[in-house]
Amino acid sequence: MGLSDSRGMDRLLRHLIVFISVMTVLILLLSISLLQYPVTVSVSASILASLLSVPMGIAAIFTLRSRSSSGPWFGVSFLSISSFSLLISGITIFSMGHSFQGALYAILGISSIRRVRVLMSKAFTQWYSGSSGSDSGIVLSQGEVLATCPSCHSILAVIPSKLDIEDRCPSCSGSLIRGSPEQ
Numbered sequence: 001m002g003l004s005d006s007r008g009m010d011r012l013l014r015h016l017i018v019f020i021s022v023m024t025v026l027i028l029l030l031s032i033s034l035l036q037y038p039v040t041v042s043v044s045a046s047i048l049a050s051l052l053s054v055p056m057g058i059a060a061i062f063t064l065r066s067r068s069s070s071g072p073w074f075g076v077s078f079l080s081i082s083s084f085s086l087l088i089s090g091i092t093i094f095s096m097g098h099s100f101q102g103a104l105y106a107i108l109g110i111s112s113i114r115r116v117r118v119l120m121s122k123a124f125t126q127w128y129s130g131s132s133g134s135d136s137g138i139v140l141s142q143g144e145v146l147a148t149c150p151s152c153h154s155i156l157a158v159i160p161s162k163l164d165i166e167d168r169c170p171s172c173s174g175s176l177i178r179g180s181p182e183q
């Protein structure tokens with residue numbers, strides 16, 4: 001569970017940058033691999049969306065890394081376009097009889113759209129822009145910190161000393177603590 005002190009949010013930002021970097025490379029490889037299929041409307045749409053998302057991914061990587069104010073916008077735009085591209089490609093490839101590969105593309109598309117919530121969350125945007133929670137409506141009680149769910153990356157207010165192995169995320173119902181208490 002990543003705490004929203006500077007280290008925790010820095011880790012979350014690095015995770016997003018690595019995820020977007022890997023997705024950019026995968027989207028580029030996807031657009032190249034789609035050239036082997038017969039040209040149809042869905043293949044053409046997939047290739048076009050893929051080729052549009054690669055420069056957007058590169059811009060997202062650089063703007064997020066430099067903490068530019070446009071970083072989250074580029075990140076959300078890239079993840080949205082690449083999700084669309086992966087879902088269309090997955091459906092297209094699935095319909096051509098390559099069910100495993102098509103399903104993997106569709107799952108990756110769904111996974112990437114889940115990261116949009118993180119980039120758009122109030123706590124992340126406030127941390128990213130450098131504003132404190134007190135001037136924008138986030139009020140933490142004594143002992144509370146902002147933390148991310150290890151499963152869905154939702155940002156939550158928790159009291160670390162009161163977390164229990166059975167505590168669940170209100171967004172995804174995933175466990176807030178990984179492993180056993182001894183680990």
